Amino acid sequence: LVQSRQHLVFPLVYRLIRLALTLPVATASVERVFSAMNIIKTDL
16 A cells, blocks of 8 residues: 555545554553553562
């Protein structure tokens, strides 16, 4: 999409694709933090 400069024609589609690709990474990191927090909480 970026190589063909289509992101200039379809900025909302480009933004949606970027959001969809980064969302699983953000969700996994949040789950990792909650998992670590639960491990610390149960050890105390």
